[in-house]
Amino acid sequence: VSDIETHTPDDIATHIALGLRGDQSGYQALYEAFAPGLYRLCYGILLNRDDAEDVAQDAFVYAFKNLRRYDAAKASFKTWLYTIAISRCRNLYRRSRPLVELSNLWHNPVLAPRDESPEAAYAQRSAQEALERALARLKPSLREAIVLRYAHNLTYREIAEVMDCPSKTAESRVRLAHDTLRGLLEPHGAGLLEELLSY
Amino acid sequence: MRYSCSHCQAELTAYLHGELPPRRRKRAAQHLNGCAACYAVYRQMRDFDGDLRADLPRLGQVDARQLNRVWQGIQADLRPARAVATYPQMRLRYAVALVALVIALVLPYSLSRQRVLALPLPPTPQNVNDPITLPPDVVAMATASPMNLDMTVRTRYSASLQPPPFLPNDAPQVPVTETP
Numbered sequence: 001v002s003d004i005e006t007h008t009p010d011d012i013a014t015h016i017a018l019g020l021r022g023d024q025s026g027y028q029a030l031y032e033a034f035a036p037g038l039y040r041l042c043y044g045i046l047l048n049r050d051d052a053e054d055v056a057q058d059a060f061v062y063a064f065k066n067l068r069r070y071d072a073a074k075a076s077f078k079t080w081l082y083t084i085a086i087s088r089c090r091n092l093y094r095r096s097r098p099l100v101e102l103s104n105l106w107h108n109p110v111l112a113p114r115d116e117s118p119e120a121a122y123a124q125r126s127a128q129e130a131l132e133r134a135l136a137r138l139k140p141s142l143r144e145a146i147v148l149r150y151a152h153n154l155t156y157r158e159i160a161e162v163m164d165c166p167s168k169t170a171e172s173r174v175r176l177a178h179d180t181l182r183g184l185l186e187p188h189g190a191g192l193l194e195e196l197l198s199y
Numbered sequence: 200m201r202y203s204c205s206h207c208q209a210e211l212t213a214y215l216h217g218e219l220p221p222r223r224r225k226r227a228a229q230h231l232n233g234c235a236a237c238y239a240v241y242r243q244m245r246d247f248d249g250d251l252r253a254d255l256p257r258l259g260q261v262d263a264r265q266l267n268r269v270w271q272g273i274q275a276d277l278r279p280a281r282a283v284a285t286y287p288q289m290r291l292r293y294a295v296a297l298v299a300l301v302i303a304l305v306l307p308y309s310l311s312r313q314r315v316l317a318l319p320l321p322p323t324p325q326n327v328n329d330p331i332t333l334p335p336d337v338v339a340m341a342t343a344s345p346m347n348l349d350m351t352v353r354t355r356y357s358a359s360l361q362p363p364p365f366l367p368n369d370a371p372q373v374p375v376t377e378t379p
Contacts, residue, residue, distance in 0.1 A: 027277075031270055034262050039269070043259025057269045061276040131254050149216070150255035156218050175212040182247050192354060 012077050019067050034078065035060070035150060044147035045089045045140070047132055051195055055092060059085040065117050067128045075161055082152070082162045086144060093140055134184040138177055145173035146181065202230055214241075215248050217368045 007015075012033065018026025038059060042052035062084055063070075070080055135143055144163055148154045154162065158169040213219045214227050231238050252291045 026349070027273075028270075029255040031273065035266050035269065038371070039261045040256070043261075046256065049259075052266065053269055053272075057276070059270075060273050063376070064273070064277060065201075127254060128257065132258065135258075146251070147255065147258075150251045152256075152260060153275045156213075156216070171213055171218065174216070178212050178244070178248070181251070188248075199247070 009076075013072065016067065016070065016072075016077065019064060030064075030077075031060060034081055038081060038118075040151055041082060041147060042085055042089060044135070044151050045086070045144055046092060051092055055088045057087060058088050059147070064141070079158055079161050082148070082154075082156055086162055089144075090140070095132035129178075130185060131181075134181050137184060138180055142173055142180065145170060146177035149174045202226055204230075204234060207231065207234070208240055211237075211241055211244050212248075213247060279297050 007029075014028045014029070015029040016031070019030060020026075020057065034098075035056065039052055039056045042055045042059075043049065046052050046055065059081060063081055075083075135146075138146070141163070145159055148159045148162060149156075156167050156170045156174065159174065160167040163170060165173075207227055208220060210227050214224060218315065219227060231241055
């Protein structure tokens with residue numbers, strides 16, 4: 001699966017044009033370009049693999065069926081797709097389901113490089129679990145903001161577009177989420193995360 | 200306005216993300232150069248920011264098997280939409296729907312029409328105020344003798360149609376019903 005970085009805006013426009021003509025290769029190219037990022041976004045917000053898969057699939061189906069509604073002059077395709085996904089994530093966690101199943105955390109596959117030692121893999125997994133638990137304690141709007149900023153490198157203006165809020169609100173949400181996460185993760189010992197990651 | 204430590208620390212996240220406008224960025228940098236407390240906070244935040252930049256993108260890494268599963272689901276969801284859009288199938292469906300609509304509209308009308316034709320016509324109402332036409336002999340009898348003038352024509356007519364039964368003199372008297 002190719003990454004979005006390898007696709008230029010012209011490539012994306014070509015794929016969209018193909019999709020608009022009903023060409024399957026256009027849909028497939030768009031999926032290959034955006035699926036990994038979209039899945040990461042959904043997982044970062046929902047913290048559940050099955051839910052993330054469902055929402056990613058739903059978002060792509062909606063986007064492909066409504067491709068004519070996409071206006072390149074208003075937003076990038078990535079922003080448009082992320083807006084659809086965020087809206088579906090909100091629908092899902094409004095159904096008052098517990099966000100993180102602890103059993104799910106223990107069975108998460110660790111995607112560590114093969115040449116890393118078991119200790120390093122364990123440290124990596126511990127750090128990720130701590131981070132997921134801390135994310136789960138954030139308010140959904142703060143979690144969305146911090147994931148969009150750090151996992152997807154969106155600017156405050158892009159975050160505001162995706163979250164449908166003013167740019168100042170996006171900025172304050174990122175700041176609040178940053179401060180809250182720091183407060184949640186640092187009591188485990190100053191630099192614990194750093195220590196685990198530097199294994 | 201004095202640029203305080205709390206003001207500076209509130210802007211540190213945006214400063215780290217490179218999101219401050221040039222003037223505010225310059226002011227924050229000048230404050231950090233001269234304030235040890237704010238600089239310590241800045242260093243802590245910078246380290247944590249680096250951790251988040253490294254760790255958050257690793258959350259939810261997806262493998263090819265998962266991506267294929269989602270792609271299969273997307274294709275399955277898109278298939279019915281493409282089938283509906285096929286023009287000949289749409290035309291056939293519209294034709295069937297139109298025939299059904301015509302049958303639904305015409306059938307009750309044609310059935311009700313057949314039933315009306317099969318039924319007998321209702322009787323023609325008669326005007327009750329019309330004078331009763333009497334046989335000519337009754338009219339002649341009523342007008343010939345002056346003695347019969349006190350009898351109504353109707354009574355004589357009834358009597359002429361239904362003669363009383365012959366009864367012997369010793370037979371019990373049967374009450375005579377009045378004629379209308």
